Amino acid sequence: MTTNTKKHDPSADPESQKPILEVSGLHKKYNEGKTNEVHALRGLNLTVRKGDMMAIMGPSGCGKTTLLNMIGHLDRRSTGRIVIGGLDTATLSDNQMTMFRRDNIGFIFQLFNLFPFLSAVENVETPLLLRGLNAKVARERAKMLLRELGMGDRLSHLPSELSGGQQQRVAVARALINQPEIILGDEPTGDLDSTTSADVMTLFRRINRVDQQTLILVTHNRWIAERCDYIVHMIDGEVSHVEHGPFSQETG
Ligand SMILES: Nc1ncnc2c1ncn2[C@@H]1O[C@H](COP(=O)(O)OP(=O)(O)OP(=O)(O)O)[C@@H](O)[C@H]1O
Numbered sequence: 001m002t003t004n005t006k007k008h009d010p011s012a013d014p015e016s017q018k019p020i021l022e023v024s025g026l027h028k029k030y031n032e033g034k035t036n037e038v039h040a041l042r043g044l045n046l047t048v049r050k051g052d053m054m055a056i057m058g059p060s061g062c063g064k065t066t067l068l069n070m071i072g073h074l075d076r077r078s079t080g081r082i083v084i085g086g087l088d089t090a091t092l093s094d095n096q097m098t099m100f101r102r103d104n105i106g107f108i109f110q111l112f113n114l115f116p117f118l119s120a121v122e123n124v125e126t127p128l129l130l131r132g133l134n135a136k137v138a139r140e141r142a143k144m145l146l147r148e149l150g151m152g153d154r155l156s157h158l159p160s161e162l163s164g165g166q167q168q169r170v171a172v173a174r175a176l177i178n179q180p181e182i183i184l185g186d187e188p189t190g191d192l193d194s195t196t197s198a199d200v201m202t203l204f205r206r207i208n209r210v211d212q213q214t215l216i217l218v219t220h221n222r223w224i225a226e227r228c229d230y231i232v233h234m235i236d237g238e239v240s241h242v243e244h245g246p247f248s249q250e251t252g
């Protein structure tokens with residue numbers, strides 16, 4: 001991670017005014033055409049600017065995970081348009097999409113499993129090695145990030161030797177290590193106690209300010225959501241309204 005501490009002023013930077021993500025008319029039907037069809041996303045529209053740190057909230061089943069899966073291209077949409085960094089992703093082949101995703105998007109999903117036979121530090125350094133970074137440098141970066149997340153004494157543990165919250169911190173580190181343009185988190189602090197959640201949110205805010213990374217965080221937790229710039233509320237596969245911060249930092 002860079003140690004540059006320049007303060008980011010979004011209004012002064014034309015780059016940050018550009019949408020990094022534009023979703024329009026997005027529909028997702030599961031089991032399309034069958035009797036058990038579920039219309040999970042119903043013409044959803046969403047624009048996110050570069051450097052936004054935003055939360056998505058909404059009742060269980062309203063389509064939040066489905067939306068993240070569509071943005072991350074982990075699953076196919078039914079219809080609609082998704083433009084990332086000015087690129088209409090429908091124009092990419094499957095292989096191009098895989099590379100694009102690897103280089104631009106970081107995932108923190110609860111079901112996104114760690115490699116079971118790799119230690120904590122090996123899990124975190126893997127994305128860097130895949131990009132061809134020098135092994136020594138990759139190891140140092142992975143160690144630094146894990147230490148920052150309070151995992152300095154668990155570097156060589158296997159996932160099965162870690163608690164749920166510790167595994168989640170390894171998953172957070174693995175998602176951040178490549179410094180992807182967009183970070184997608186599905187309850188990224190879900191398994192963490194309140195102190196560790198606060199530490200992770202502080203880390204998110206720092207990388208967001210320093211590196212202008214865009215964060216899209218699904219959460220059921222109002223305290224977490226209020227650490228973001230704004231909250232997009234979803235109901236029944238659509239955006240119902242957007243709540244803009246700054247929010248009071250006293251609550252919770
Ligand atoms: N693979 C699937 N096949 C069929 N239906 C699905 C599938 N995945 C999700 N659904 C349905 O799509 C709807 C949206 O699900 P989704 O997981 O996006 O909700 P969510 O907002 O993330 O909920 P939660 O807060 O409980 O995680 C739900 O009705 C769900 O049952």
Ligand SMILES: [Mg+2]
Pocket residue numbers: 064065066186
């Ligand atoms: Mg979900």
